[in-house]
Amino acid sequence: AWRERLKRLSAMFSVEPEIYQGKVYFQADILTKYFISSEGTELQTSEPNVRVFAQASTKADDGMSLPLYRSYFAFTPDRLPPETDMANDIRQMIALETKLRSAPLTETVSCPAILSGEASGVFFHEIFGHRVEGHRQKDPNSSQTFKSFVGKKILPDFIDVVFDPTIKTLAGRDIVGFFKYDDEGVLGQKVVAVKDGIFQNFLMSRSPIENFITSNGHGRKQAGYKSVSRQSNLLVQAKKQVPFDSLKTLLREECKKQNKEYGLY
Numbered sequence: 001a002w003r004e005r006l007k008r009l010s011a012m013f014s015v016e017p018e019i020y021q022g023k024v025y026f027q028a029d030i031l032t033k034y035f036i037s038s039e040g041t042e043l044q045t046s047e048p049n050v051r052v053f054a055q056a057s058t059k060a061d062d063g064m065s066l067p068l069y070r071s072y073f074a075f076t077p078d079r080l081p082p083e084t085d086m087a088n089d090i091r092q093m094i095a096l097e098t099k100l101r102s103a104p105l106t107e108t109v110s111c112p113a114i115l116s117g118e119a120s121g122v123f124f125h126e127i128f129g130h131r132v133e134g135h136r137q138k139d140p141n142s143s144q145t146f147k148s149f150v151g152k153k154i155l156p157d158f159i160d161v162v163f164d165p166t167i168k169t170l171a172g173r174d175i176v177g178f179f180k181y182d183d184e185g186v187l188g189q190k191v192v193a194v195k196d197g198i199f200q201n202f203l204m205s206r207s208p209i210e211n212f213i214t215s216n217g218h219g220r221k222q223a224g225y226k227s228v229s230r231q232s233n234l235l236v237q238a239k240k241q242v243p244f245d246s247l248k249t250l251l252r253e254e255c256k257k258q259n260k261e262y263g264l265y
Contacts, residue, residue: 005083006024008083009024009054009083009090010023012090015094018098018101019057019058020057020058020059021056023054023055024053024055026050027050027051028049028050028051029048029049029050030046030049031047031048033046033047035181035184037185043181045180045181048075048076049074049176050076050079050080051072052080053070053072054071054086054089055068056069056094058100058101059101060102066097066101068093068096068097070086070089073174073175073176074173075168075174111255111260111262111263111264112251112254113263113264113265114264114265124161125231125234128161130143131144131145132193132202133230134202134205135209135228137209149199150200151200152198154194154198155194156197156240157198158196158197158238158240159236159238159239160192160194160236160239161192161193161234161235161236162190162235162237163177163218163232163234164177164190164191164233164235165182165217165218166178166188167235176233177232182215182217182220183221184215184227186217186219188232191203191218202229203230203231203232204219205228205229206219251265
């Protein structure tokens, strides 16, 4: 059934001659982990997951490559979005690729900006998430950005940042950062890293750092490597919110205030 679905979805790219490469693929894995410790812990966990990737690429007339992709994740195939949703996403990818080919090159600019949900997710993961992984605080050559910021304000007071491996679904979708136990046999725990804008906590494995001596269930590893503290589901929670259209209006107002020709989304 999936083979036929992938054929139908990938065939959509061939309709547009300016899409130079388009493909859709399906991947299913089951990762089984065994953990035994001298403390008496005996665990066997099974982590199934399925993914679908849709990729397309074209080139602008000046030779710039323009790749796009969409990915879908679930714990079982029946939890993936229906074929109609994936087809709609592919149509949007094709339309965006066509626009990108003729879009003017952007110039280096300093201006107000809004980050989309997907962009801000990546932003927080890279700029914040990796920097609060406890083991990195031991390495002076690594990102010790928040080492001296415990108890200090680093974000607006209406924002909390939470890491929670106990959440398996969000808004009806399976999310990849779920696990029951970490790779050191510790029960996964919700960690409030930022509360009311104030930095509170690092993500911890069993390897202690100054003032943080206990694991909070975030010791994770790849096969063949030792466990280190790593992220789970990252949730940025805002107590102050405005509708998206209102946010765009605020962006325009800020551009006028700063005498900028445009802002960025």
